Amino acid sequence: MSELDAKPTKGQPLSGIKVADFSWFGAGPICAESLATFGATVVRVESESHLDGLRAVGPFPPGKNTYNVSGYFNNYNAGKLDLTLNLSTERGKQMADKLIAWADIFITNFTPRIIERWGLLYEHLVELRPDIIAVYQPMQGYDGPHKYFMGFGAVLSPITGYNELCGFPNRPPMGVGTNYPDYVINPGHTLVAILAALHHRKKTGKGQRIELAQIESSVAPLAPAVMDYTVNGRIETRRGNHLPHAAPHGAFRCRDNEWNGQPEDRWCAIAVFDDAQWLAMVEAMGSPAWTKDERFGSHAGRKQHEDELDAKISEWTADRTAEDVMAVMQARGVPAGVVQNARDMLEDEHLKARGYYVYLDHPEAGVTAYDGPPFRLSKTPGVLRSPAPLLGQHNELVCKEILGMNDEEIAEALIEQALY
Amino acid sequence: MAEAALSDIRVLDLAGEIGVYATKLLADLGADVIRIEPPAAAGGAGRDPVRDVGPFYHDEESPERSLYFFNLNTSKRGITLDITKPEGRAVFEQLAAKADVVVETFHPGYMDEIGLGYAALSKINPGMIVTSVTGFGQSGPHAQYRWSDIVGVAMGGMMTLAGDKQDPPNLPYGYQGYIGAGIQAACGTLMALMHRDNTGQGQHVDVSMQEALSINQETAMQTFDMTKAIRTRTGARGALPVDIPGIGVYEASDGHIFAYLGTPGGAPWTEMLAWMQDTGRAEDLGESPYVDVINELNMRFLTQLVGLASSDPAKLQDTLKALAHLSEVFVRFCKSMSKWTLYEEGQKRRLMFGIVSTPEDLAKNPQLEYRQWLQDVRHDELNETLRYAGPPYRLSETPWAIRQRAPLPGEHNTDVLVNDLGMAQQDVERLQAQGVI
Numbered sequence: 001m002s003e004l005d006a007k008p009t010k011g012q013p014l015s016g017i018k019v020a021d022f023s024w025f026g027a028g029p030i031c032a033e034s035l036a037t038f039g040a041t042v043v044r045v046e047s048e049s050h051l052d053g054l055r056a057v058g059p060f061p062p063g064k065n066t067y068n069v070s071g072y073f074n075n076y077n078a079g080k081l082d083l084t085l086n087l088s089t090e091r092g093k094q095m096a097d098k099l100i101a102w103a104d105i106f107i108t109n110f111t112p113r114i115i116e117r118w119g120l121l122y123e124h125l126v127e128l129r130p131d132i133i134a135v136y137q138p139m140q141g142y143d144g145p146h147k148y149f150m151g152f153g154a155v156l157s158p159i160t161g162y163n164e165l166c167g168f169p170n171r172p173p174m175g176v177g178t179n180y181p182d183y184v185i186n187p188g189h190t191l192v193a194i195l196a197a198l199h200h201r202k203k204t205g206k207g208q209r210i211e212l213a214q215i216e217s218s219v220a221p222l223a224p225a226v227m228d229y230t231v232n233g234r235i236e237t238r239r240g241n242h243l244p245h246a247a248p249h250g251a252f253r254c255r256d257n258e259w260n261g262q263p264e265d266r267w268c269a270i271a272v273f274d275d276a277q278w279l280a281m282v283e284a285m286g287s288p289a290w291t292k293d294e295r296f297g298s299h300a301g302r303k304q305h306e307d308e309l310d311a312k313i314s315e316w317t318a319d320r321t322a323e324d325v326m327a328v329m330q331a332r333g334v335p336a337g338v339v340q341n342a343r344d345m346l347e348d349e350h351l352k353a354r355g356y357y358v359y360l361d362h363p364e365a366g367v368t369a370y371d372g373p374p375f376r377l378s379k380t381p382g383v384l385r386s387p388a389p390l391l392g393q394h395n396e397l398v399c400k401e402i403l404g405m406n407d408e409e410i411a412e413a414l415i416e417q418a419l420y
Numbered sequence: 421m422a423e424a425a426l427s428d429i430r431v432l433d434l435a436g437e438i439g440v441y442a443t444k445l446l447a448d449l450g451a452d453v454i455r456i457e458p459p460a461a462a463g464g465a466g467r468d469p470v471r472d473v474g475p476f477y478h479d480e481e482s483p484e485r486s487l488y489f490f491n492l493n494t495s496k497r498g499i500t501l502d503i504t505k506p507e508g509r510a511v512f513e514q515l516a517a518k519a520d521v522v523v524e525t526f527h528p529g530y531m532d533e534i535g536l537g538y539a540a541l542s543k544i545n546p547g548m549i550v551t552s553v554t555g556f557g558q559s560g561p562h563a564q565y566r567w568s569d570i571v572g573v574a575m576g577g578m579m580t581l582a583g584d585k586q587d588p589p590n591l592p593y594g595y596q597g598y599i600g601a602g603i604q605a606a607c608g609t610l611m612a613l614m615h616r617d618n619t620g621q622g623q624h625v626d627v628s629m630q631e632a633l634s635i636n637q638e639t640a641m642q643t644f645d646m647t648k649a650i651r652t653r654t655g656a657r658g659a660l661p662v663d664i665p666g667i668g669v670y671e672a673s674d675g676h677i678f679a680y681l682g683t684p685g686g687a688p689w690t691e692m693l694a695w696m697q698d699t700g701r702a703e704d705l706g707e708s709p710y711v712d713v714i715n716e717l718n719m720r721f722l723t724q725l726v727g728l729a730s731s732d733p734a735k736l737q738d739t740l741k742a743l744a745h746l747s748e749v750f751v752r753f754c755k756s757m758s759k760w761t762l763y764e765e766g767q768k769r770r771l772m773f774g775i776v777s778t779p780e781d782l783a784k785n786p787q788l789e790y791r792q793w794l795q796d797v798r799h800d801e802l803n804e805t806l807r808y809a810g811p812p813y814r815l816s817e818t819p820w821a822i823r824q825r826a827p828l829p830g831e832h833n834t835d836v837l838v839n840d841l842g843m844a845q846q847d848v849e850r851l852q853a854q855g856v857i
Contacts, residue, residue, distance in 0.1 A: 164776050213814075226808075227475070336566075351630070375605065
């Protein structure tokens with residue numbers, strides 16, 4: 001890959017759109033990566049003075065651990081140009097202003113405290129670029145009593161209700177095992193807002209300010225639980241893998257696998273919502289005698305005796321592989337799927353046939369897997385044009401071609417540690 | 421009200437649960453979304469399945485009382501139309517000629533079978549964007565696999581990461597598979613709209629729930645790709661090998677609190693000790709050896725602990741003992757305070773606390789209240805105003821807004837067929853008699 005691969009595209013939905021990506025960690029960079037994937041020119045701004053924490057967190061390829069090879073960071077930053085700017089310096093601020101004047105879209109998820117210190121509030125940005133779409137992703141918002149509260153995905157998830165609501169009732173509220181809102185919920189909502197604003201700008205010539213308070217964006221999908229309280233006064237809590245309108249519904253233990261000499265537990269999810277699916281499931285299991293039990297003959301009965309039903313099904317799944325259980329169920333039209341781990345995902349024949357994961361050759365990390373575009377457009381498919389950039393990889397290119405600096409000015413910026 | 425961002429866009433919404441969050445996002449940004457439900461005459465299986473999902477208004481299990489449906493269909497108009505009948509198909513084609521987007525969630529190939537696939541619709545309307553949202557996408561060996569939310573989170577790699585090792589992998593609450601697919605579908609639809617704004621060309625958008633969720637695996641995919649190690653569910657302690665005081669979930673006097681003390685940007689453990697001392701709950705932590713450990717306690721210190729295992733096992737044992745005591749005192753501290761006090765007072769001291777919010781806490785959150793996040797929506801048919809969850813984002817020029825409550829079945833049949841399509845009233849009545857609408 002050459003540097004030119006990250007330069008302007010033709011014929012893509014966002015060809016000609018320029019993005020100043022002043023974000024870090026997950027919610028901002030993932031959104032900006034989607035803009036690059038569909039044709040925008042994205043300049044990711046970083047600094048060694050406040051390094052993106054994901055560059056320091058693994059995974060790293062065996063034997064390597066520099067800031068440039070983190071799989072966590074690289075997966076969210078493909079297709080971007082990278083500029084290191086120290087915004088604590090006067091020249092760094094001036095260069096940031098120039099970049100913002102060039103940009104159609106500005107995006108940041110730094111805290112209001114930092115954005116105020118750097119002077120990157122909307123009022124300043126519109127002076128540089130009157131029709132800019134300026135996107136802020138604060139944790140709590142730019143006003144209100146909790147404006148300056150700290151947080152990141154791991155804390156956001158409990159604050160927004162996911163931990164209380166996910167899991168089994170006999171366990172403490174521990175969430176879903178990841179910094180969940182960082183990866184689809186918040187970057188995805190942000191992308192929706194940006195694209196709507198671009199459409200509006202096309203119609204009217206006007207830009208605008210977008211504020212996605214991560215607390216608000218993360219609670220929005222939990223609206224039914226919120227309304228169950230505001231309307232019915234019920235305080236919903238976690239209730240495991242069951243659903244009120246389905247039975248059986250859950251993950252069923254299948255035959256253990258062996259991986260690296262250790263047993264590996266394997267599970268298959270099965271979901272039955274109506275009698276037709278139940279009858280299909282019974283057939284898929286070879287119609288064992290216990291399924292004739294009249295208690296299991298109706299949804300109400302299956303629901304009432306769901307623990308016993310789960311135990312019976314688990315006996316049947318226990319000596320079959322998860323893949324067999326899925327195949328047998330699916331052959332009869334019963335929704336079922338292996339609880340896939342990352343190995344299953346990367347080796348999934350279906351995802352391979354669709355070419356979902358993309359392998360890019362990175363100058364330091366080597367050939368590694370990236371998540372592909374999360375949606376497919378028949379005429380303008382998204383393309384990961386280049387692997388994630390090295391820290392400051394495009395300093396010279398951006399300084400010259402975008403910021404219009406000459407060699408002397410670049411040298412001064414280096415000496416003053418503005419390019420840093 | 422200011423002009424909405426998508427006020428010039430009309431969407432025909434055929435989406436089931438897997439895609440209906442997408443059309444809600446478009447509707448609340450001002451698109452004219454017409455939700456198309458099968459008419460009651462089409463029989464039980466013809467009901468809009470989204471109406472069958474709870475919670476329900478005052479627990480009345482009726483298709484017109486689903487809060488789940490209410491939330492997912494704000495700002496939309498609604499018609500009933502049987503698109504499997506030739507007369508219904510003709511009406512749909514007339515609608516398609518005047519629409520910009522169709523969102524559908526049938527099994528791949530179904531829309532083609534009934535003559536309403538992308539190829540047919542693009543002949544009627546070359547600018548048409550058709551967004552298809554399914555479990556596994558339009559192509560590939562699993563394209564015809566049946567899906568539900570749990571199948572998506574299982575096959576998409578999320579579920580394996582959630583829960584305690586002693587339990588089955590956990591289902592994330594609230595149909596997160598459908599939500600993720602819906603968000604990506606809204607993104608894909610609007611991305612296709614960008615292309616149409618540039619060229620006038622429509623296209624077919626293919627969203628697979630499995631692919632939509634993959635990036636939720638956090639580092640699991642890259643970890644296996646790079647190191648062949650498999651991330652799995654690790655329970656409440658997470659990936660930490662021992663209990664670290666101030667990291668994880670703790671009991672408060674009235675619920676739970678999450679703490680992540682000592683992260684960069686936040687205050688160190690010494691500030692925690694100061695708070696404990698200010699409130700008279702520090703016990704002996706101000707004394708040696710505990711205060712010495714507290715003075716050193718940060719991420720680097722914890723990393724170095726691992727090294728002590730070989731270099732100085734005795735020191736490691738002493739340190740672990742001190743940490744265990746810190747944990748006990750910290751547990752007692754949390755247990756003696758309310759979750760809101762821990763959250764708000766802790767954050768004021770720049771200690772990383774996060775309340776484990778229940779739905780009640782969300783509804784009473786002072787920050788959300790200050791920002792007037794919850795939305796009151798009038799339901800004349802219930803003679804009541806219901807309180808909804810608010811906007812995921814705030815656009816200064818083109819605000820998000822719930823423009824009207826979700827439609828009743830067939831509420832806008834006349835409005836759409838007569839006012840928009842210019843049909844005669846008697847033709848509408850004929851269609852009704854035929855069970856088409």
